[in-house]
Amino acid sequence: MASPERRGGGRPPRISRTEIIETARRIVDEEGVGKLTMRRLATEVGSTPMALYHHVRDKEDLLLLLVNDYAARSLHRPDLPSDPRERVVVLAAAIRETLAGVPWIVELLTADDLMAEEALWYNERIVDALMECGLTIEQAVHGYRAVWYYTAGEMLVRAASARRRARDDRPTHRDRIFADLDPVALPRLASLSGRWATLTAQDTYLDGLRALVDGLTRD
Amino acid sequence: MASPERRGGGRPPRISRTEIIETARRIVDEEGVGKLTMRRLATEVGSTPMALYHHVRDKEDLLLLLVNDYAARSLHRPDLPSDPRERVVVLAAAIRETLAGVPWIVELLTADDLMAEEALWYNERIVDALMECGLTIEQAVHGYRAVWYYTAGEMLVRAASARRRARDDRPTHRDRIFADLDPVALPRLASLSGRWATLTAQDTYLDGLRALVDGLTRD
DNA sequence: ACCTGAACACCGTTCAAGT
DNA sequence: ACCTGAACACCGTTCAAGT
Numbered sequence: 348m349a350s351p352e353r354r355g356g357g358r359p360p361r362i363s364r365t366e367i368i369e370t371a372r373r374i375v376d377e378e379g380v381g382k383l384t385m386r387r388l389a390t391e392v393g394s395t396p397m398a399l400y401h402h403v404r405d406k407e408d409l410l411l412l413l414v415n416d417y418a419a420r421s422l423h424r425p426d427l428p429s430d431p432r433e434r435v436v437v438l439a440a441a442i443r444e445t446l447a448g449v450p451w452i453v454e455l456l457t458a459d460d461l462m463a464e465e466a467l468w469y470n471e472r473i474v475d476a477l478m479e480c481g482l483t484i485e486q487a488v489h490g491y492r493a494v495w496y497y498t499a500g501e502m503l504v505r506a507a508s509a510r511r512r513a514r515d516d517r518p519t520h521r522d523r524i525f526a527d528l529d530p531v532a533l534p535r536l537a538s539l540s541g542r543w544a545t546l547t548a549q550d551t552y553l554d555g556l557r558a559l560v561d562g563l564t565r566d
Numbered sequence: 567m568a569s570p571e572r573r574g575g576g577r578p579p580r581i582s583r584t585e586i587i588e589t590a591r592r593i594v595d596e597e598g599v600g601k602l603t604m605r606r607l608a609t610e611v612g613s614t615p616m617a618l619y620h621h622v623r624d625k626e627d628l629l630l631l632l633v634n635d636y637a638a639r640s641l642h643r644p645d646l647p648s649d650p651r652e653r654v655v656v657l658a659a660a661i662r663e664t665l666a667g668v669p670w671i672v673e674l675l676t677a678d679d680l681m682a683e684e685a686l687w688y689n690e691r692i693v694d695a696l697m698e699c700g701l702t703i704e705q706a707v708h709g710y711r712a713v714w715y716y717t718a719g720e721m722l723v724r725a726a727s728a729r730r731r732a733r734d735d736r737p738t739h740r741d742r743i744f745a746d747l748d749p750v751a752l753p754r755l756a757s758l759s760g761r762w763a764t765l766t767a768q769d770t771y772l773d774g775l776r777a778l779v780d781g782l783t784r785d
Numbered sequence: 786a787c788c789t790g791a792a793c794a795c796c797g798t799t800c801a802a803g804t
Numbered sequence: 805a806c807c808t809g810a811a812c813a814c815c816g817t818t819c820a821a822g823t
Contacts, residue, residue, distance in 0.1 A: 358804065358806045385797060396797080398807050406797065464743055471752045484754065488765045493774030497712070500719025524683055533690045535703065546707045555712030561784060562777030577787045577823070604816060615816080617788055625816065 362392050364402045368416050371409060380410075380451035414455050418465045421445055427472070431479035435560050438473050439494050440553065442466075443502060450506040456499065480564035490563045497559055501552050581611050583621045587635055590628060599629075599670035633674050637684045640664055646691070650698035654779050657692050658713050659772060661685075662721060669725040675718065699783035709782045716778055720771050 370392050374383050385406055389396040403409045425441040427434050446453055470491060477487035522544060530537035539546070589611050593602050604625055608615040622628045644660045646653050665672055689710060696706035741763060749756035758765070 360806065362807095384795085386795085395808055397799090397809085400798075401806060467743070467747075467752055467755060471755050474754045478754070484758065485765060487754075488758070488762065489768070489770045489773060490777075492766055492770065493716070493777065496719035496723060496774065497716045497778070498719070499723055500715035500717070503722055504715060504718055524686070528686070533686055535693045535697070535706075536686060536690050539703065539707070543707065546704060547711055549708070551708045551711065554708060555715065555778070555782075558709075558712065558781030558784070559716070559774070559778045560781070562779070562781030563774070565777070565780060579787065581788095603814085605814085614789055616790085616818090619817075620787060 362394050362398060362402065364412075366392055367399060367402055367409070368412055371413055372416065375413065375451055376449075380455070385409075410455055414452060415464070417449065417452055422465055422468075424468065431476040432560050432564055434476040435473050435494065436553065436556055438469050438476070439498050439556055442469055443498050443552065446502060450502075450509065453499070453502045453506050477564065482564070493559060493563060494556070497555065498552075501555075581613050581617060581621065583631075585611055586618060586621055586628070587631055590632055591635065594632065594670055595668075599674070604628075629674055633671060634683065636668065636671055641684055641687075643687065650695040651779050651783055653695040654692055654713065655772065655775055657688050657695070658717050658775055661688055662717050662771065665721060669721075669728065672718070672721045672725050696783065701783070712778060712782060713775070716775065717771075720774075 367388065371383055371388055374388065374391065385396050385399055388409075389399055392399075399409075403412065422445050423441065425437050428437060446456070473491045473494060474484070474487045477490045478484060482490060525536070525539075525541060525543050528537040536543065586607065590602055590607055593607065593610065604615050604618055607628075608618055611618075618628075622631065641664050642660065644656050647656060665675070692710045692713060693703070693706045696709045697703060701709060744755070744758075744760060744762050747756040755762065
């Protein structure tokens, strides 16, 4: 919580942790997490790489600070419907909506389970809504996990596809394979004749989520 | 499919694409994908970094070859039950079981949707089983996607946690946060008093999967 | 056709020293 | 207490040259 000790009369700091995080966020927002390097960040705050290590433990620590900073400033809390199943859907969709705008964050998230302190508000309410559907608290925690797996998976797969599309012009490996399928071995896929890409590009997150929540809350 | 052209009487090759892939696989199996570098790989095949670029386009190409190689040699095809819902469960669980042993591959997978040619056998059968439950082909493709999101998410989140546990001794950010929760703001989570970690460590993949498949195939 | 050596343009981090 | 400079031990990839 607190910055490194600052009592006693040592040299006054020239850069602050806050300044480091703000600059890091700007770099990441503008150019992606791949462009964030300690050297680059040092240059942009007008200092040297090693000065950063006085304010953050290492690069991973910096990234974690960045995630928490982001969570604190942009998780919005949606109005919640009274029907508990629909409440789970609204909560999960709100998490996804918040994170969809910042694909870089999703890759970091799984590392610690979306456990930014500020995000626990969501965990609490999803667990609570599942219990209102009749689950025990253990089942509700497991249900929350299933919802998180589905949501994280959707975001990660979608982010990876987008990244690949942005970088490459050449048709993806997938497109090449789907172009000529053996209709004897793979009749269903062959019958789609190229519509796989179109179908999987559609956003069906909510449909799948509703199916999952229905299944979880069925007696 | 074919190696670079080899007609005409040029210099005989000293290293082959096959040899490169085999060596790369060994490095990755023994020490993880993070240790696979072009320089290291070159040394281990007894050559120079640049010689590799004659056999693979770049590092990403190498990784894709590695994924396909792995898929070809270790995807096993399970016996399929006649009940179509249970068939989807068995198919998805087989994918997960195959990939669970090689966490490094999961991180690469989302990049191209588990679209190794050899894996289409699974897609075909999952789509087919969902249609047998009464879905249209479009719904079945979307259903397959939902199952893949859930499965990929579970593997990615689990792999990330395992990686973190392996590297760090210090308690995770999550553990520290869960140690002291405000029971007024977060009563459900607080009532678990430290059991969150235990509960989420349990393997409930199949339960969530069954819930999802049930929800998807409900009329 | 296949391979090599040197070089380019980077990384994160440690260590010893300065103010 | 805070910051700097130089160095360590790496990366992936390009380019020009050798056989």
